[in-house]
Amino acid sequence: MYSQKIQNLSESATIAIATLATELKAQGRDVLSFSAGEPDFDTPQVIKDEAIRALNSGYTKYTPVAGIPELLETIAGKLERENGLVYSPKEILVSNGAKQSLFNAFQALIEQGDEVIIPSPYWVTYPELVVYSGGKPVFIPTNENTDFKITPKQLKEAITPKTKMLVLTTPSNPTGMVYSKDELTQIAEILKGSSIWVLSDEMYEKLIYDTQFTSCASISEDMMARTITVNGLSKSVAMTGWRMGYLATKDLKLLKLMNNLQSQCTSNINSITQRASIVALNGEADRDIEMMREAFQKRRDLACELIENINGLSVLKPQGAFYLFINMQDVPGYNGDSMRFCQRLLEVEGVALVPGKAFGMDGYVRFSFACSNEQIIEGCNRISRFIVSNII
């Protein structure tokens, strides 16, 4: 009765925890959630002001599917200025969040049986979208020895004649690791001469600490040609609810095909968001963006220090994004099941974390530090109490 394709889509592994958290809250329990994938900051006022102006001036109609020309030009300017990527406005497609950009790219490129290489741990959405488009996710497991990054050798070994694409997320959700220019250059060397696409998810690009961010496509002409650069405003500008993401590719035929797909399902994104996004990207909001980045960096330092002091927990200090991917394998009494750990922690202490299992790696939990210092301190106190009480 229902399509096989839709039935193959899994329910998110994080839903069980989220449902339990909601139930406990409804019962009046004091629940502290560190599962959020969004900044706790409000959208900067200059951006909101532009949205209000757009609304009041009647900017409420359909726009071109890919986005209004001023926005496409602003994105092209940003990519050149900040990322060293020269794209023309017609090589850019604006979508309802980076999620739709990713959906468009997978649908337009992946055929039945195509293999898509995904470094693990991974952001939960990639394998689902790959399977939905008929492809086969091929995971490359990483570990702390390589800072959760794939090695050139691993990549070489994972490539088969069926490999269609490599997905790279830098900075990474859930580990916060960032690929250096050197590491990207080594990856580029391996891909040279192949017809493998790179889908470079750069959503957390602005949330970067003690390191330099490098866009995949900036490595070489060859990488520029094979890379689809995906970015958006949700994380770096605190605009999750506005739904603005975009992708850029040098392949105009591909862009046209994705544009066709989008034209048949959602058309343009919200017209008001488009006008506000120009202000988010043209430099006017840069001070606010930097203020948020600095706050995240301080919270990262605080959260890392507190977690490292808890018996059995350790964490690689993230260089980007707003997550700690915490190793809990040395926790006394731990039985190897991150889902169970998170369920019990929530029941006993009212603290919500996301099990590493959801990102393809058990033995870890993801802790989002997109919240106040007070919440981080109280949350870590509770986690410590839970572990010391040995009631997992």
Ligand SMILES: Cc1ncc(COP(=O)(O)O)c(C=O)c1O
């Ligand atoms: C790595 C990564 N890419 C893309 C997205 C999607 O962001 P949005 O659809 O809000 O633009 C997220 C959101 O969690 C993410 O973590």
